[in-house]
Amino acid sequence: MTILRPLFTSATYKSLLFLLAAPLIGGAALGVLIAGWAAASSFLIVTPLVVAVLVGFRGAVGLLAWCDAGLGRALLGVDVRPRIGSGGNGYWGRGKAVVADRSFWKQQAYLALRATVGFGMAMVELALVAAALGSITYPIWYRWGKGNKLRFGSWHVDHFPRSLVLVPAGIVGLVVAAWLARLLGRAWAGIIRGLLADGTRESVGASRHARRLALGIHAGVAAGIGALLLVIWALTGHGYVWPEWVLLPLALQLASHAWIELVEDRPRLRPGGSRAMSVHLGLSVALFAFLALVWAVTTRGYFWPVWPALGLAIALVVHAAIAWVSRGNRLARRVDVLEATRAGAVDVQDSELRRIERDLHDGAQARLVALGMNIGLAEQQLDKDPKKAHEHLAEARKAASAALQELRDLARGIHPPILADRGLDAAIRALAAHAAVPVSVDAELAERPPVAVETAAYFVAAEGLANALKHAQASRINIAVHERAGAVVVRVLDDGRGGVSEADGGLHGLRQRVEALDGTLRIASPGGGPTVLEAVLPCER
Amino acid sequence: MRAVIAEDLALLLDGLTRLLRDNEIEVVAAVGDGDALVHAVLRERPDIAIVDIRMPPTFRDEGLRAALTLRERVPETAVLIISQYVEGTYARELLADGRGGVGYLLKDRVMDVDAFVEAVRRVADGGTALDPEVVAHFVGHREDRLAALTPRENEVLGLMAEGRSNASIAEALVLTVGAVEKHVASILQKLRLPPSDETHRRVLAVLAYLDSA
Numbered sequence: 001m002t003i004l005r006p007l008f009t010s011a012t013y014k015s016l017l018f019l020l021a022a023p024l025i026g027g028a029a030l031g032v033l034i035a036g037w038a039a040a041s042s043f044l045i046v047t048p049l050v051v052a053v054l055v056g057f058r059g060a061v062g063l064l065a066w067c068d069a070g071l072g073r074a075l076l077g078v079d080v081r082p083r084i085g086s087g088g089n090g091y092w093g094r095g096k097a098v099v100a101d102r103s104f105w106k107q108q109a110y111l112a113l114r115a116t117v118g119f120g121m122a123m124v125e126l127a128l129v130a131a132a133l134g135s136i137t138y139p140i141w142y143r144w145g146k147g148n149k150l151r152f153g154s155w156h157v158d159h160f161p162r163s164l165v166l167v168p169a170g171i172v173g174l175v176v177a178a179w180l181a182r183l184l185g186r187a188w189a190g191i192i193r194g195l196l197a198d199g200t201r202e203s204v205g206a207s208r209h210a211r212r213l214a215l216g217i218h219a220g221v222a223a224g225i226g227a228l229l230l231v232i233w234a235l236t237g238h239g240y241v242w243p244e245w246v247l248l249p250l251a252l253q254l255a256s257h258a259w260i261e262l263v264e265d266r267p268r269l270r271p272g273g274s275r276a277m278s279v280h281l282g283l284s285v286a287l288f289a290f291l292a293l294v295w296a297v298t299t300r301g302y303f304w305p306v307w308p309a310l311g312l313a314i315a316l317v318v319h320a321a322i323a324w325v326s327r328g329n330r331l332a333r334r335v336d337v338l339e340a341t342r343a344g345a346v347d348v349q350d351s352e353l354r355r356i357e358r359d360l361h362d363g364a365q366a367r368l369v370a371l372g373m374n375i376g377l378a379e380q381q382l383d384k385d386p387k388k389a390h391e392h393l394a395e396a397r398k399a400a401s402a403a404l405q406e407l408r409d410l411a412r413g414i415h416p417p418i419l420a421d422r423g424l425d426a427a428i429r430a431l432a433a434h435a436a437v438p439v440s441v442d443a444e445l446a447e448r449p450p451v452a453v454e455t456a457a458y459f460v461a462a463e464g465l466a467n468a469l470k471h472a473q474a475s476r477i478n479i480a481v482h483e484r485a486g487a488v489v490v491r492v493l494d495d496g497r498g499g500v501s502e503a504d505g506g507l508h509g510l511r512q513r514v515e516a517l518d519g520t521l522r523i524a525s526p527g528g529g530p531t532v533l534e535a536v537l538p539c540e541r
Numbered sequence: 542m543r544a545v546i547a548e549d550l551a552l553l554l555d556g557l558t559r560l561l562r563d564n565e566i567e568v569v570a571a572v573g574d575g576d577a578l579v580h581a582v583l584r585e586r587p588d589i590a591i592v593d594i595r596m597p598p599t600f601r602d603e604g605l606r607a608a609l610t611l612r613e614r615v616p617e618t619a620v621l622i623i624s625q626y627v628e629g630t631y632a633r634e635l636l637a638d639g640r641g642g643v644g645y646l647l648k649d650r651v652m653d654v655d656a657f658v659e660a661v662r663r664v665a666d667g668g669t670a671l672d673p674e675v676v677a678h679f680v681g682h683r684e685d686r687l688a689a690l691t692p693r694e695n696e697v698l699g700l701m702a703e704g705r706s707n708a709s710i711a712e713a714l715v716l717t718v719g720a721v722e723k724h725v726a727s728i729l730q731k732l733r734l735p736p737s738d739e740t741h742r743r744v745l746a747v748l749a750y751l752d753s754a
Contacts, residue, residue: 397652404649408626417595417626421602430630 006178008319010260010276013283014075015185016129016177017256022122024253025068026115032060033111051095058086058098065107067221068114069196070214074260078189082107082196103196110195121184128177133311135170139163141307174315215261222250244297252290256283264485280319284312345516348509359410367403371396419458423448424488428461428479435465437474443481449488453539456513457481457490460521463510464492464533472496472531484536487519491534498529510535542665543587545570547578547604548623549596553648557591560651564658573597575607582615589665593648594624594631605631612638619664623648627674633751636669641744644670644704663704669744670704676750689731697724702747 006012036057040050062084072078086104088097098104134141142163157163229243259282263275291305374396381389411417419427425443432439448454461479468474474496481490502508502523514521519537544566548554558568570581574597582590590611594604608620612635619642622635632645644664650672651657660670676699690698693714700710711721725743732749734742 400652401649404625404647412626418628418630420600421594421605422630426630430628433629 003175004322006182007175007315008276008322010263010279011077011185012178012181013276013279014260015188016125016181017260018071018075018188019118019122019125019181019184021068021071021253022114022118024250025064025071026111026119029064029111030115032057032064033108033115036060051091054095054098055086058101058104059084061104061107061111064111065196067214067217068110069192070217072189072192072196074211074214074264076185076189076192078192080192080197106195110191113191113195118188125177125181125184128173128180132170132173132177133308133315135166135173136314137307137311138166138170140310211261211264215257218257219254222254226250241297248290248293248297252286255286255289259283259286274323277319277323280316284316288312341512341515341518344512348512348516351509356410356414359406363406363410364403367399367406371399371403374399415455416458419454424454424457424481427458428481431458431462431465432477432479435469435477437469437477439465439477439479441479441481443479445481445483445488449537449539452517453488453537456517456519456537457488457535459513460490460510460533460535461492463506464490467500467506467533468492468494468496468531471500472498472529474529474531486540487536487538489534489536491532493533494529494531496529496531497527498525498531499527500525500531500533507533542589542662543567543569543585544661544665545572545578545581545585545587545590546592547572547575547581547590547596547607548593549573550593553593557651560654560657561591561661564654566658566661575603578604578607579610579614582611582618586615587618589619589621589661591621591623591661594622594626602631605634609634612640612643616640619643619667621646621661621664621670623651627672629675629751632671632675633748636744636748636751639741639745639748641667641669641741645675646670646672647674660704663706668704669702669747671702671747673703676702690728694724694728694731697721698728698746698750701725701728701743702750 036053039053040057062082065082066084069078069080069082072080083101083103086094086097086101088094138157139160142157143160157166226243226247229246233239233241233243260279263278263282288305288309291308295303295305374392378389378392378396381392416427418430424445425441428443429441432441449457461481465477465479468477472494474494476495478493479491480493481488483489500507500523502511507523511521514535514537517537519535522534522536523532525531542565544561546554546557546561546568548557548571554571554573558571561568569585569587572578572581578590578592590608592604592608594602596603604624605622608622611618611620620635621644622631623646625648627645627647635643635645642664644660646657646660650660664670696714697710700713705713707718707721707725710716711718714721728746729742732746734745734749
C-alpha cells in the first residue's frame with residue numbers, strides 16, 4: 001500500500017498544482033525578463049532613466065518571485081519570503097543597490113528556471129496524467145465510444161479483453177505521476193530555498209492572513225489578465241472568442257486554489273484523511289467543469305467529457321474505498337497515541353504538583369513558621385527587653401518578605417500574571433524584554449486561544465527561550481506565534497550552536513505538556529545549529 | 542492629604558486604611574473595583590489614588606486600566622499602583638505620558654511603614670516611586686542609548702528610577718549630595734533630555750531607563 005500512498009495525500013496534489021502553475025508564472029516571468037533587459041540595455045547608453053527602469057524591473061521580478069514563493073509556501077510548505085525591493089538611498093544609490101542586490105540576480109535565475117525547466121516538468125506531468133486517465137477509461141471508450149482504435153506498433157487493440165490490459169497500465173501511470181509530482185515538488189522546494197531565501201529568515205509559516213492575501217492576489221491577477229484579453233479581443237474586431245482559451249485555464253487554477261484554501265481552513269478535517277478526500281473531490285469537480293466548458297465552447301457535438309469524468313469518478317471511488325479501509329487502522333493508532341499522551345499528561349501534572357508541594361513546604365511554609373516564632377518571641381520580650389523585641393519584629397518582617405517573594409515566584413511558574421491579564425502576545429514580549437540577548441517576537445493571533453493552549457504555548461516559548469539562553473550561546477533569537485489551520489503554532493528559533501537533546505528534563509516535560517493537548521512538539525537541533533523548537537497546539541473553538 | 546483606596550480584599554483594604562489614617566493621611570473613599578474608583582476620584586478629587594491591579598469583575602488588570610483612565614481624565618490626582626506582582630510592561634504604560642505623580646510598588650512594601658508612607662507622600666507631591674523589583678528587571682539589558690553612561694551613573698539612574706531623592710541616593714551609595722547632583726546632571730545631559738523642571742526631567746530619565754530594556 002505504501003507505493004499507492006502518494007495518491008491519497010494532499011501533498012501530492014499540492015505539488016502537482018504547484019508544478020502546473022509553471023506556464024502561468026513562467027510566462028509572466030519570461031515577459032518581465034525580456035522586457036526588463038531590453039528596456040534596461042537600451043536606456044543604459046543614453047539616459048539616467050535607466051535607474052527608474054532598473055528599480056521597476058527589480059520590483060516586477062521581486063513581485064513575481066514573491067508570488068511564486070507564496071505558492072510554494074501554500075503548496076510545498078517551503079517557508080521563504082523573497083525581498084521585493086533592494087533599498088538604497090538617493091536616485092543613483094537605488095540603482096546601484098539593485099545591481100548589487102544578490103537576491104535580485106538569484107530571483108531572475110529562479111524565474112528563468114521556472115519558465116524553462118518548470119514548464120517542461122508541467123508538460124511531462126500533464127501528459128502523464130492525461131495518458132494515465134485515458135488508459136484507465138480506455139475499455140469504456142473502446143466498447144461504447146466511436147474514436148480511432150489504438151495501436152502500438154504491431155500490437156493492436158482489436159478486441160475488448162485486450163483493451164482491459166490498458167487499465168493496470170493506466171494505474172501504474174497514475175502512480176508514477178504521483179511519485180514524480182512529489183519528487184519534483186521536493187526538488188522545487190530545494191530550488192526555492194536555494195534561490196529565493198534571503199539571508200535573514202523572518203517569521204515562519206504561512207499565516208491565514210497571508211494565504212488569504214495570496215488568494216486575493218491570484219484572483220486579482222487572473223481577473224486582470226482576463227479583462228485585458230477581453231478588451232484586446234473587443235478592440236480587434238470581435239470575431240472568434242479566442243480569449244476563452246486563456247480564461248478557462250485561469251478559472252480552473254483559481255477555482256482549485258480557492259477550494260484548497262477553503263479545505264485548509266477546516267481544522268476538523270484530519271490531514272491525510274477526509275481533507276485529502278475533499279481536495280480530491282473538489283479538484284475532480286473543477287476539472288470536469290473545465291472540460292465541460294471546453295466542450296460547450298467548441299463543437300457541442302458528442303459529449304466527450306463524459307469519459308475523463310468517468311476516469312475521475314473511478315479514481316474517487318478507489319480513493320474513498322481505501323480511505324474507508326485505512327480508517328479502522330487510523331482509529332486504532334489514534335487510541336494508542338491517546339493512551340500514551342494521557343499517561344504523559346498525568347505524569348507531568350503529578351510531578352508538577354509534587355514540585356509545588358515541595359516548594360511550599362521548604363519555602364513559604366517554613367518562613368511563616370519562622371515569622372510566627374519571631375512574633376511570639378517579641379511578645380514575650382515586649383515588657384522585659386523592648387530592644388530585643390524590636391529585633392525579633394524586624395526578623396519577622398524579613399521572613400514575611402521572603403515568604404511573599406517565594407509565593408510570587410511559585411505563582412509565576414504556575415501561570416504568569418501578565419499572561420492572564422494581557423494574553424500570549426504581551427506575555428511573550430515581556431519574556432523577550434528580559435532576555436540578555438536580542439529576541440524578536442512575531443505574534444499574530446486574531447483572538448485569544450483557550451486558556452490551556454495559551455498556557456502551554458507560553459511555556460513552550462519560555463522553555464525554548466531559556467534553553468537558547470542557557471545552552472546554545474545564541475546571539476539572536478526569534479519567537480513566532482501564529483494560527484494555522486485551527487491550531488496555534490509557536491516556534492522558537494536561535495542561531496546558537498545547536499545539539500540540544502531532549503534528555504534535558506525540561507524539554508521532555510514540555511513534550512508531555514504539549515501532547516496532553518493533542519499537540520506536537522518538534523525539536524531540530526543539528527550540531528552547529530541552528531535550533532528550532534516548534535509546537536503545534538490544536539484548539540477546538 | 543486626602544487619598545482614595547481601591548482594593549477588593551477587605552482584609553487589606555481595612556489594614557491599608559488604618560495604616561494611612563495613623564499616618565495623618567485622610568482616606569476619603571475606599572472602593573472595591575475599577576469603575577467605583579473612577580467615580581470616587583471624579584467626586585472627591587483626592588491628592589492620590591492607591592490602586593490594586595487585580596480587581597473584579599475579570600480579576601485581570603482592571604486597576605491598571607482604571608489608573609490609566611485617571612491619568613488622562615484627572616491629571617491632578619497622583620496614582621500609586623500596589624500589586625502582588627510587578628511587570629515592566631505595566632510600569633512603562635504608567636510612565637508613558639512622561640508626567641510624575643505616579644508609583645508602582647509591590648504590596649510587600651507596606652511592611653516598611655515609614656518607607657511606604659514616604660513613597661505615598663512623594664508620589665502625591667508629583668514624584669515617582671518604582672519598586673526596586675521593577676528596576677531590577679531592567680538591570681543588565683541596556684541599549685546603546687545608556688551605553689554612554691558610566692557604571693556609577695547607571696547605579697544613580699537605577700536609584701532615580703525607584704524615585705529616590707538626591708539625598709537618599711547619596712546615602713545609599715555613600716557619596717556626598719554634591720557628587721550625586723553632578724552625576725544626575727551628567728545623566729540628564731547624556732540622555733539629551735530637554736531642559737524643563739527637575740521632576741519632569743527625572744521622570745523622562747526613568748522612562749529612558751525602562752525603554753532601553
